[in-house]
């Protein structure tokens with residue numbers, strides 16, 4: 102990228118969402134995609150469960166629902182067209198005792214109202230026939246849930262964007278932003294530590310955990326309306342490392358979510374390579390906390406106790422600490438969840454709180470950004 106370059110659209114952040122937006126917008130505009138790390142997806146987009154969600158958990162009119170359902174279909178189709186590995190594993194949401202049955206049925210009705218396809222209520226016998234190692238009295242089966250290779254997905258999105266002429270600039274850290282006569286001016290630190298200036302007619306802030314700080318730099322009151330101030334919530338995983346035990350599980354297994362949707366409960370995910378994981382858990386962090394992606398072993402007992410409720414054969418030695426991720430949230434501790442914020446203001450598009458199901462929704466978010474930009 103050269104100094105004093107002008108593009109139609111500058112996008113900050115090469116996570117899965119920024120890449121999807123670059124692939125979408127570059128079909129008919131000049132685009133620069135700026136990323137501070139050496140490559141794509143070094144933050145949220147590589148430290149997640151890789152689940153293609155179905156759209157079950159949130160209200161019908163939320164973007165987290167509509168863009169998830171649309172994104173689910175788009176993602177499977179994209180994966181087919183671009184040779185990205187996916188597995189339609191399916192998922193079971195289980196009732197662990199009779200007392201949970203009303204909540205399970207309520208969740209199923211809500212998911213059907215959302216328009217989620219391929220759902221079914223399973224009896225205990227049906228659960229046993231599908232997952233003989235899981236203890237449950239009933240389950241919702243979601244057949245449109247699956248898993249994807251996130252890194253291959255991002256590689257394919259980057260290739261599509263580059264094929265359309267996008268200038269992708271890694272190790273380019275956006276330091277300062279301002280509005281100008283042409284639209285926006287961005288001061289960027291380049292790989293040599295020098296500064297360069299880029300101008301753009303439109304600006305998409307897809308900076309994940311840093312999106313609120315960049316909006317503030319542009320002059321927005323992040324505590325005003327719309328609220329852009331983000332909070333960070335850590336999610337740890339444990340891996341089931343005893344091969345024979347890991348091989349007992351064929352599908353994603355989720356307990357019922359917390360009633361306030363603050364978390365989905367300790368669940369089992371499979372990854373595209375066959376790894377089996379528990380988690381992620383939830384832990385609120387102070388805004389100033391530094392993000393440490395190294396595995397930590399602070400919660401083995403809690404994970405084991407939660408998982409043993411439906412996997413009674415699991416033992417402490419079957420677990421090793423797995424990856425760690427950091428959710429980008431718009432709600433704080435004790436607050437109800439909030440929807441994605443996808444907001445346009447005179448050429449500026451802000452993407453806030455793009456937590457799960459953001460990867461599933463990525464292609465649908467990109468279409469939404471195109472609509473907003475006209």
Ligand SMILES: Cc1cc2nc3c(=O)[nH]c(=O)nc-3n(C[C@H](O)[C@H](O)[C@H](O)COP(=O)(O)OP(=O)(O)OC[C@H]3O[C@@H](n4cnc5c(N)ncnc54)[C@H](O)[C@@H]3O)c2cc1C
Pocket residue numbers: 113114115116117118119120135136137138141142143144145146147148149150151152153154273274275276307308309310311312315336381425426427428429455456457458459460461462
């Ligand atoms: C624990 C966990 C599990 C999850 N599981 C799932 C799941 O199973 N399914 C699902 O659909 N979603 C899941 N998600 C959500 C999903 O990972 C995110 O919604 C998605 O990755 C968000 O992508 P993004 O591009 O917005 O953000 P990111 O991937 O974080 O990308 C933002 C990028 O912006 C860059 N950036 C920031 N500031 C600057 C700057 N000043 N200059 C240049 N670059 C900058 C960053 O370096 C970063 O690369 C999960 C999230 C977490 C944390």
